[in-house]
Amino acid sequence: MTDVDNEIRSLAAAKRLPDSHLEKWLHLDQPGRVAVLEVARSLKLRTAQIVTALDLLDEISIREGQPVGTLLARPSIDRLTTGAGSAPARAHAFLEELRAMRFPRLRETIERLEAALAALRLPQGIKVVLPRELSSDELTIQLTVSNAEGLERFLNMLMEKRGELARILSMLGGGDEV
Numbered sequence: 001m002t003d004v005d006n007e008i009r010s011l012a013a014a015k016r017l018p019d020s021h022l023e024k025w026l027h028l029d030q031p032g033r034v035a036v037l038e039v040a041r042s043l044k045l046r047t048a049q050i051v052t053a054l055d056l057l058d059e060i061s062i063r064e065g066q067p068v069g070t071l072l073a074r075p076s077i078d079r080l081t082t083g084a085g086s087a088p089a090r091a092h093a094f095l096e097e098l099r100a101m102r103f104p105r106l107r108e109t110i111e112r113l114e115a116a117l118a119a120l121r122l123p124q125g126i127k128v129v130l131p132r133e134l135s136s137d138e139l140t141i142q143l144t145v146s147n148a149e150g151l152e153r154f155l156n157m158l159m160e161k162r163g164e165l166a167r168i169l170s171m172l173g174g175g176d177e178v
Contacts, residue, residue, distance in 0.1 A: 004034055011040060015047040021054050031069030032057075039072060039081050043091040056098040063102075071101070099133070106134060109171075116168050120161050126154050128165070130172075137173040139165070 005026060012022040025036060036057070040050055057068045064071070071077070080094045100107040110130065117128050129140040141158065145151045158165070 002030075004030070004037065008033060008037055011037065015050060017047055017050055021051050024054050024058060028068050032067055032072075035069045035072040039094065042081055042087075043094055044087040045091055049091055049095060052095055053098060056095070056102050060098065060101050103133075109134060113168060113171060116164070116171075120164055122157065122161070123154070125150065126157065128168075134172065137169070139169055139172065141165075 008025055009022070011017075012025070017025075025033060028036065036050075036054070039045070039053070043049075045053065057071060060066075060071055061068050072081075076097055077094065080090055080097055083090065085093075113130055113134075117130075120128070122128065125144045127142040127144070129142065131138055131140075143151065143154050145154060
C-alpha cells in the first residue's frame, strides 16, 4: 500500500465515503488516484461531491477511453480546481463541468436555451428559470415587483414575449430547436 493510498483511505474515513466508492477510487491508476485526491483536497469536496465526481469520472473515462488523470488534467478542469474563488463555488463549478463532459448534448441544449432567454432581453424584475439539468419541461417565471404599475408592466412584457417563451417551452418538451 502506497502513501497515496493511505491518504485516500484517511480522507475517505474522515468523510465517511461509502466503501464502494473508496474501492472505485483505489482501483484507478496511480495518476488518477493522485489527481482525484488533489482535487478533493483543493476544493474541500464533501462526501456526496466525491461520490458524484468518482461516478462521473468513471463514466467519462469509459466513454472517452481516457484515464481519469488525463481527464482531470484538461484545461477546463484545471482552471476550476486551481483558479480563484471560494472552494464551495469552485467545487460546484467542477461538478458542473464534469456533468457537461458526461452529457455534452445536454450542455449544448442548455446553452441554446440560455441564449434564447438572453435574447428576450427581459428586465431585472423578470427571471425565467430553466429546470435543473432540464429534468422537466416546465419553466419557472419569477416576478419581483414593488407596486401595481410594475406588475402591470411586467405582465404586459410577458404577454408580448409569449410567442418566444412558447418556443422555448416547446424545446424543453423536445420540440422545435431554438
